[in-house]
Amino acid sequence: MSKSVEELIEDLNNQDEFVVEAAIGELEIMGEESVDALMSALSHRKKNVRLNAAKILGIMSNPKAIDALILTLRDSNKLVRREASTALSRMGQLAVDPLIDILDDEDWRVRGAAAWALGNLKDKAAIEPLKALLNDESGYVKAGALNAINTIKEE
Known part of the structure; x- marks a missing residue:
C-alpha cells in the first residue's frame, strides 16, 4: 500500500x-x-x-x-x-522578475538569496537591479550581487 x-x-x-x-x-x-x-x-x-x-x-x-x-x-x-x-x-526565466522585485527587501538574507539565485539564472535583465546592491550594508548581499553580475556578464 x-x-x-x-x-x-x-x-x-x-x-x-x-x-x-x-x-x-x-x-x-x-x-x-x-x-x-x-x-x-x-x-x-x-x-x-x-x-x-x-x-x-x-x-x-x-x-x-x-x-x-x-x-x-x-x-x-x-x-x-x-x-x-x-x-x-x-525555475528559469519565470523566476527572474519575482527575484528582481525582492532585491529591495528589508531583510538582508532575502536580498542576498535573491542576488545569488539571479546569478544562477544568468539573465541580463538582472544586471542593473543588481548593481544597486553593490553598496548594500551587508557583505553577503554585496558578494551575492557582485558574483551574480560577473556570472551574468560571462554568459
Whole structure:
C-alpha cells in the first residue's frame, strides 16, 4: 500500500535517511499531485520538512511554487533559505522578475538569496537591479550581487 502525500511529507523529517530519500523520490514522481502539499510544507514546524520540500520543488521546477519559495527566503533557518534560493534558481526565466522585485527587501538574507539565485539564472535583465546592491550594508548581499553580475556578464 502506498503512502499518502501527507504521510510522505511527514517522512521528510524521519531520522532514517533511506526513509527520507524514498519519500523525496515518491513526491517527485507524484509531480503536480504533490506540489500544493509541498508548498504548504514550506511552513512546516520541522526544519527538515521545510528544507526537503524546497529541495523537491526545485527539482520539479514547477513555476506554481515561485511565490511560496520567495516567502521561504525569510525562513528562520539558513539552510532552508539557501535551499529555497537554489530552488528558485532552477525555475528559469519565470523566476527572474519575482527575484528582481525582492532585491529591495528589508531583510538582508532575502536580498542576498535573491542576488545569488539571479546569478544562477544568468539573465541580463538582472544586471542593473543588481548593481544597486553593490553598496548594500551587508557583505553577503554585496558578494551575492557582485558574483551574480560577473556570472551574468560571462554568459
